[in-house]
Amino acid sequence: MKKTLLALALGATTLFSAATLADDYVIDTNGAHASINFKVPHLGYSFIKGRFNDFGGEFSYDPANVTDSVIVVNIDTTSLDSNHAERDKHLRSGDFINASKFSTATFKSTSVEENADGTLTLNGDLTLHGKTNPIAIQANFIGAGEDPWGGYRAGFEGTTRLALKDYDIAVMGASSYVDLELHVEGIRK
DSSP states (O other), X not given: OHHHHHHHHHHHHHHHHHHXXXXXXXXXXXXXXXXXXXXXXXXTTEEEEEEESOEEEEXXXXXXXXXXXXXXXXXXXXXXXXXXXXXXXXXXXXXXXXXXXXXXEEEEEEEEEEOTTSOEEEEEEEEETXXXXXXXXXEEEEEEXXXXXXXXXXXXXXXXXXXXXXXXXXXXXXXXXXXXXXXXXXXXX
16 A cells, blocks of 8 residues: 555656646747747738737746647737838728737647657647637747846747638738748746
């Protein structure tokens, strides 16, 4: 009986220890060390580039067990910025992302895959324009280490392409998709 209890206690301790090895991070938006950028085709002749200025989130990351990583990001869609006030007003309108009605977009990871080439695939659900769809973000771990202020940071970059029709956002000619480029630097809590 004592051996069984000891084995159960050791097993529970091992499981608890493994579950707590991941470090928790908050995305560093205050220091402008993170960005969510977009690129949309314009009439088939060029691209409109921009960003979302206000967003936040958290992630858990353990380099020894990457598949247990988790990330949640909330984006203020009213902060869309393409460096052109009139265009931004139109893009935020009901003709496109309808930011006044759908002021928050959210990404919540469902799984993380470590690919053979060392890259990551972050699978998750993106809620945008009132619709939730699964997406995959192709990501790279940039690095981790101590910062000059006594903290510890980890950084990633990623890309994904969204079909606008999947989110009931108006399509205009070649503008049937948006490419997202993500830069995430987190400060360990």
